[in-house]
Amino acid sequence: MMADCPNEDSLRLLLGGNRDPASDDPSDDPSDELIEHVGECEACQERLERLADVGVAEDDRLETLLGDVDLAWPTDAFGKDLSFDLDPLAEQTKPDRFQADCYDEPTLAQTQDMSSRPTVGAAKSKPKGDAFVGEFGDYELLRQIGAGGMGLVFKARQKSANRIVALKLIRPDQLSILTPERAETWKKRFRAEAQAAARLDHDHVVTIYDVGEVDGTLYFSMQFIDGPSLSSVVQKSPIENRRVAALMAKVAFAVDHAHQNGILHRDLKPQNILLRESRESSFSDAATVASSHTFDPGLHGRDSVARSPTDRRGVDRAADFSERPYVADFGLAKATDEGIASSTHTGEVMGSPSFMSPEQAQDASRCTKSSDIYSLGATLYFCLTGRPPFRSASAIETLRQVIDEDPVEPRELNRAIDADLQTITLKALSKEPSKRYPSAADLADDLNRYLRGEPILARPVGRIERSIRWCRRNPVVASLASGIALLLILVATISLLSSMRLRQHVRRESEARAEAEEFFSVSLNVIHDMVTSYASDSLEHVPQMQTARRDLLLRALSLYKRLSQSRPSNPQLWSQYARTRYRIALLHSLLGETQQAENAFADTIEVLESLIDESPGDIELKAQWARSHTMLGETLRITAADDARKHFDLGLALQTKLHRQFPANTDYKLERSRTLNNLGLLLTQTGEFSLAEVNFNAAIELLKELAEDGSIQVEDRSSFLADLARSQINLGVLLRKLPDRVKDARRSYMRAIKNLESTLTLQPDNRDRQFRLAVAEVDLGNLLLTESDGEKELALTYANDASDRFAKLIDEFPGIPIYHYESANAANSAAGALAMLGRRQQSMSRFQTAIDRLKIMTDEFPEFTETEARVHSLRGRLLGGIGFLHSQQGDWETAKEFVDQAIASQRAALLRQPKNPEIQEFLEQHLGFEKSVSERLND
Structure with a gap:
């Protein structure tokens, strides 16, 4: 067995089935060892496939592997030389077309049999000068008209019958390079072809005339067809x-x-x-x-x-x-x-x-x-x-x-x-x-x-058959969409029943209208519950769920739009109608369609205001109006902070009033806490830190009340604790920005981690909470790096714990890009801690690990990697960290190379999020470091 893979010349030799025409060395013949190696080596088989171009080309023709080399076969069998000129500029004699196309494209069986690669190139060739007259038994060969894996086809004249035929020959030059077993297989196939065609007698099957052998060369003759394929x-x-x-x-x-x-x-x-x-x-x-x-x-x-x-x-x-x-x-x-x-x-x-x-x-x-x-x-x-x-x-x-x-x-x-x-x-x-x-x-x-x-x-x-076929091709999406499918069947069935009753009971119009409105209400509730489940944040962390989730939400959006086309006449259904309009806007937001969401929320608010004018005492309509304003504010928070603030203030004012009016209503309390949290994020973004802290603390107090309520169910308690942890983390992020508040930020993070651990005690399999806990550990570790030296070991511990959690999530769900990003971020935190502890070699290794993880993301999730500003920013931080380590060793030139790359990455991040202050801060840090390094180099 060959130790190493052969070079391309050897592979081309194997494809051609002949030794190098310019070589007299018999050792140039493809050896059994080479053939055996290619038969067992997948890499060489792929190289052969690329060399041979076994796919169907645009002109539906397999290109010659011999170039302009003359094909001088056979001489012994015929007793004279019948070489053919393969020069495309040879005499422009009109080619005979019988079976030329039949041999243009090799079958898969031929392409898979690497030891019997066809020597292609004689198909449609022209003779040199006048047509050849070659003797082959009872036949006079006129010219070659086709070439296949193991055979050549000639236009010939059968002397005894004085007729033009197509003569197919098995190729002894190809047989000679095969093992006896493979050669016998090809002979068997050649005979089988002749036997199969000879058994047929039909106006539209090429007729076989004669089968035989001349000087060891198998052949059969057949009807000559002068025409194209x-x-x-x-x-x-x-x-x-x-x-x-x-x-x-x-x-x-x-x-x-x-x-x-x-x-x-x-x-x-x-x-x-x-x-x-x-x-x-x-x-x-x-x-x-x-x-x-x-x-x-x-x-x-x-x-x-x-x-x-x-x-x-x-x-x-x-x-x-x-x-x-x-x-x-x-x-x-x-x-x-x-x-x-x-x-x-x-x-x-x-x-x-x-x-x-x-x-x-x-x-x-x-x-x-x-x-x-x-x-x-x-x-x-x-x-x-x-x-x-x-x-x-x-x-x-x-x-x-x-x-x-x-x-x-x-x-x-x-x-x-x-x-x-x-x-x-x-x-x-x-x-x-x-x-x-x-x-x-x-x-x-x-x-x-x-x-x-x-x-x-x-x-x-x-349609039913097409649906079945689609489900077979998309089993994951199909199973998740089954709920929507059943709902559609329910809608169609009830609609049909309603239609039949309307036709049968025309005089009972009022009863039929009530039935239709009841159906509207039931359908809306079913769709609402289903969308609430499928819109859950946790579904973002399920393999292939992003596509399935989007598909389901789009289906629900279509249903909502259909339901909202006819406004109910019953005032009792107005709030549900408004709720439908709201869900349309929310679905646009969940689908990432920011502009559509903004327009839909504005439309919802307009509808609600008209309904409130007609029914001013409807509390649920007012609650929906407040909810719509706060969601519109959240939609505008990043792109239009001033407009977002106005909508937050409008919604929060009414939510506060409703909460005070109905203090036992859990929904009003929860909605108010979420608005306070989102408003706190906006105020942090705009630099109003004191007011942001007030809002976060107010949200935290409301969520504590909800989580400590002993009458709530386990699932609700887990959800309230998760919301509480989210607000505590947001408060920690804010406090880090304030002077002398690092210890307060640390306490807030640790409370968030404790609450997330409690949610996992209640729901241990909740991957969303596991993910959020790991993110919180990374943030707390980064925070501890700013404290005294004694806290750096603890920071490293948190970063390592987070890395372990992300590694487990990636092992279970490798197809979720955010897990890979956060894993790289955790490795960055650990590398920073190791650097500050003086463990430079370990720090360099962890930085490289983080860069490798980003490389995996680039290969596996190119769209996510390219569009996400945070990915480019993290790469910049990693490169900057490596540059810092080189600077500590006095290697200023290498440090300069890495910090320049870090600056380029941060600028790429800013192109994607121009107003992100954190990225701008990282860029300024890198620029300052680059200046210091350049000064060192110029000294």
Whole structure:
């Protein structure tokens, strides 16, 4: 076994199947050791795939691997040299097109067999000067017209019959580099192809004339078709509806004939369907087959059953198109009986990825007649749209799409496609074999029904089936959306019942209206409860939940909008109607749609004011009005502080009045505490620290009262404690900014941590609380670094505890970017503590760990990393810390490099949040440090 991977020259040698033409060294031949290594090395297989470009190119052609080297094979077998010029500027003789496309694109079986890579490059080549006349047994070779993995195809003249044929030969040069077992496998496949095609006798299958062997070279001769493949025709433009239907009906009957004779093709694709111009004036039973060459006219249709007005060949008389399709290349054919041998093994994937069925993509041994029907559907799709149903940059990704995804509907790619033809195509392309046409003849019959203008038997996929398919592809979102789905069913059912009752009891209009309004109220409550659950902050910390959460909230938003279209006539429902308008605004806010949220909250306030004018005694309408103002204030807090302050003040004034009027009402107390907390954040942001502290303390007192109420349930108590901890942390952040208040800030943080630990005692599996506790520990550790030396060890302890919590969260939920960010932030705090304790080496290691975690974020969550200002700012702090450590060692040049990077990162953060004072402060610190370092360097 080779110790190291081979270089690219060796891989190219293996791909070419020959030694270097410029070398006389026999050792240049690909060795068994090289072949064995590539067979076991995934990295080398990927390199081979890139070198060979096994995907379908834009011109649907596999490029030559030999460049302008002459292909001088074979000489011994023929007794004379039949070299071909591969120069694209050679004599512009019109190329013969029989099966040229059949060998342009290797099948997946060929690309997977690395030890038998085809030497490609002779397809469509021109002879030097006049046409060659080479003797090969009973045949005179005229020119090469195709090349495949193990075979070459020549245009030839059969001397005994005096007719032009296509002669396919197995390649001894390729066989010679294989092990005896692999060589025998290819011989078996070559014989199987000839045997499979020879068993067929149909107007639209290329006829096999002769099978034999000359000087050890296997061959078979077949009907020569002077015409392009479907692939070549479609390269110019998609084929018109009726023309492609007529062509594919004939092809489908030919495939059905093969199935009736126990043959599966397994590689049906546009390249393997050849077209010949017909000289028949019309398609009739009496017409004779004629062309510029000699053909064998003694062919018969698939059966003798009359299919008027379709003849026994399966040809629609009404579709009088002038070309005749022929199915060719049975190189991957398989017998369904014991008539011929098959080399397929369980688990082997054989065929052309873009045109193979899902079951064939997983295991070629599972192929059935239905697999060929799928390939016919894929070919039909290609002819109509100009592209296959699935095609990706690599064969592996294409196979994954074939197995897991549904194709884009043809009419989305080409609006000129008839709806019935699209339905036929998609039925043939069904993922489940049982949902395809029972036989290729049934597919042909439906195509002929379409041509005759009769109703087709296939039916388009309905909404229910599409929903089922979507659920299978998106199981996580589907399961989370089941509640919404059930609600929609409930809404539809109740609406239907209401509609029926309205029709049946027209005279009972008032009763029906009451019923509808009751339904409005029930539906609103159900949606409200569901949205409250799905809008929970904790759902942000569930894998894949952001996408699912957004999807669910958008669905709820749509329902709310539908419910709000008709204003209820019953005044008792006005508050619920206003509540609907409020939830629309709140959903926009949860979805991050700031401008839409601002407009929706303003609209809600306007609606509420009109309702309050009509019903001034409705307390719930007033509470909703206050709530709307405070939420509008929170929406504007970062971008428009002055406007936000006005809305906070309006909402808080009414909330304070309602709380004092109804002191036992828990909801009023909780809403007031949240407004006080958010107003405190705004005042901290605007520098009004004293007033901010008053608001935070007021919020904390209200939340303490709620958390200490012995009558509340465990879940509510846990929620109140979490809110209390949040306000205490916000107070701690504020107190850190005030002179001589660090100890007060520390106490506030420690109380918050104690309360968060209490919530975890009540609800130990709550990941949101675990996350908030870790964040609080990081903040407290950073705070302790500003105190005396004795507190730095404690700061390190808090940072390490937080790192452990984040590591556990990342292990359980690696797909949540905020966990990675905070983990890097915790490592930064630990590195700072170690630096201040004089442990420079450990500090440098922790700084590097934090940078590595940000690198992981950049790779795995590029959008989050790019758009979040805090990520860029944290990177700046880390780089600044490393620069500081280098400066302590006197390495001023390295320190300068790192601080310059830190400044660039902070400026990048400010571009994303220009008004963030904390980022501005970090930038100023880095600039000051850079100045000091520069002075040192200039001394």
